[in-house]
Amino acid sequence: MTQADLKKFHIKSFGCQMNVYDGERMAELLADQGMSAAENGDDADLVVLNTCHIREKAVDKVYSDIGRLRRKDGTSPMIAVAGCVAQAEGKEISRRAPSVDIVVGPQAYHRLPELMEVAKSGKKALDTDMPAASKFDVLPTRGKQARPNAFLTVQEGCDKFCTYCVVPYTRGAEISRPWSDLSKEAHALVDGGAREITLLGQNVNAWYGEDEKGQRQGLEGLIRALDKISGLQRIRYMTSHPNDMTEGLIAAHGEVPKLMPFLHLPVQSGSDRILKAMNRSHSAASYLDILEKMRAVRPDIALSGDFIVGFPGESDQDFEETLQIVREANYSQAFSFKYSPRPGTPAAAMEEQIAPQVMDERLQRLQALLNEQQYAFNQNTVGRKTDILLERQGKLEGQLIGKTPWLQSVHIISPDLTIGDMVEIDITQAGPNSLTGQIKERLAA
Ligand code: SAH
Ligand code: SF4
Ligand code: F3S
Numbered sequence: 001m002t003q004a005d006l007k008k009f010h011i012k013s014f015g016c017q018m019n020v021y022d023g024e025r026m027a028e029l030l031a032d033q034g035m036s037a038a039e040n041g042d043d044a045d046l047v048v049l050n051t052c053h054i055r056e057k058a059v060d061k062v063y064s065d066i067g068r069l070r071r072k073d074g075t076s077p078m079i080a081v082a083g084c085v086a087q088a089e090g091k092e093i094s095r096r097a098p099s100v101d102i103v104v105g106p107q108a109y110h111r112l113p114e115l116m117e118v119a120k121s122g123k124k125a126l127d128t129d130m131p132a133a134s135k136f137d138v139l140p141t142r143g144k145q146a147r148p149n150a151f152l153t154v155q156e157g158c159d160k161f162c163t164y165c166v167v168p169y170t171r172g173a174e175i176s177r178p179w180s181d182l183s184k185e186a187h188a189l190v191d192g193g194a195r196e197i198t199l200l201g202q203n204v205n206a207w208y209g210e211d212e213k214g215q216r217q218g219l220e221g222l223i224r225a226l227d228k229i230s231g232l233q234r235i236r237y238m239t240s241h242p243n244d245m246t247e248g249l250i251a252a253h254g255e256v257p258k259l260m261p262f263l264h265l266p267v268q269s270g271s272d273r274i275l276k277a278m279n280r281s282h283s284a285a286s287y288l289d290i291l292e293k294m295r296a297v298r299p300d301i302a303l304s305g306d307f308i309v310g311f312p313g314e315s316d317q318d319f320e321e322t323l324q325i326v327r328e329a330n331y332s333q334a335f336s337f338k339y340s341p342r343p344g345t346p347a348a349a350m351e352e353q354i355a356p357q358v359m360d361e362r363l364q365r366l367q368a369l370l371n372e373q374q375y376a377f378n379q380n381t382v383g384r385k386t387d388i389l390l391e392r393q394g395k396l397e398g399q400l401i402g403k404t405p406w407l408q409s410v411h412i413i414s415p416d417l418t419i420g421d422m423v424e425i426d427i428t429q430a431g432p433n434s435l436t437g438q439i440k441e442r443l444a445a
Pocket of ligand 2: 159160161162166167168
């Protein structure tokens with residue numbers, strides 16, 4: 001099938017890195033159909049909004065983006081809404097925004113070319129099925145070009161049903177992709193130029209599979225196998241759930257050279273009462289216990305987390321316990337959000353919803369503390385010698401931005417280096433959000 005009159009596409013991804021990954025797979029699929037990528041929506045014949053449903057504002061943003069796609073002459077490109085809003089809202093989207101031609105969920109985007117055919121005939125196209133057969137079996141194999149810091153989705157969906165969260169509804173049940181597929185995809189990424197691979201999943205550490213010998217493996221088994229790929233220099237994974245943080249995975253942090261000293265392990269709240277109401281099935285103490293074990297094997301590990309303030313029923317005391325766990329855990333970076341009631345989730349129907357001004361005040365206090373920790377972490381790295389992987393161009397002439405093993409951004413100036421290079425630097429300065437470095441030497445790829 002060809003898309004003769006649809007030549008250029010533009011994909012805009014919101015939300016988590018799994019959406020970024022899906023966006024890349026969609027781009028490869030459309031390129032396989034003979035289309036090419038446009039710089040922006042204005043030049044595109046097809047615009048895909050790859051949406052996120054995790055919080056309220058994310059949805060509003062989609063509708064305002066759809067509005068903005070209308071051009072001055074009154075025309076608009078073919079518009080596809082993909083991602084988690086597509087899954088959650090389905091038909092409602094084209095009712096509210098009639099200019100939308102295609103609505104396609106995260107488990108159905110391999111059908112995009114067929115849906116485009118339907119849309120070309122003037123009909124609305126919708127596919128939010130969660131088919132038993134995996135999209136991964138149908139998508140084109142990964143292209144020749146990969147980003148130096150590539151993503152690889154190993155696990156999708158979630159069975160945890162935290163009471164505030166839409167993910168189990170938008171992404172479906174937890175599934176692990178097979179070992180052999182992941183091994184093939186990892187090799188293809190490295191052959192295409194990837195130096196670092198981040199293994200992705202809503203609960204990435206729940207991944208399991210069977211290796212070539214038919215032996216059951218957890219995420220650490222997969223990590224140990226990837227460690228053997230020559231040309232690959234760094235391995236990361238995210239996002240992890242405390243309940244799936246096994247002894248084996250912790251041990252890998254002390255033993256696998258390419259596994260980076262970084263852990264994104266959301267706790268959400270420091271109050272056991274709230275954690276219970278959230279259905280998190282871990283406690284503040286069990287969370288801290290994991291960190292202690294992790295730091296015993298990897299003392300320099302950088303810790304990241306997610307927090308929700310103002311969950312229904314959260315008292316001043318509960319919030320103080322969140323501040324307390326932050327002080328004890330000590331984060332190098334973190335994401336924190338005001339609770340956002342999501343339609344259809346149990347927490348949205350709970351009594352004692354928290355007033356917006358209380359949430360604002362709590363979020364400010366929490367973020368002040370987290371920012372302080374992040375700044376201190378950054379300052380502690382000044383004077384260290386480390387390697388960075390250059391990921392993108394900076395705003396200044398000759399400026400490049402790379403990441404340290406601890407996932408801090410470093411700005412360097414060098415006209416002779418390019419994206420994808422690994423260089424050894426001295427960290428010379430630290431700001432709240434990024435570092436400055438001086439090049440020591442270029443490392444062989
Ligand atoms: N699977 C991951 C998180 C996925 S969603 C985990 O369990 O940790 C990313 C983050 O968004 C969550 O960690 C949570 O902090 C936040 N989040 C999810 N639902 C939310 C809601 N209804 N309101 C505010 N923040 C929310
Ligand atoms: Fe959402 Fe909880 Fe699943 Fe994370 S573990 S995706 S927060 S339901
Ligand atoms: Fe958003 Fe869906 Fe990811 S709701 S955070 S894009 S799984």
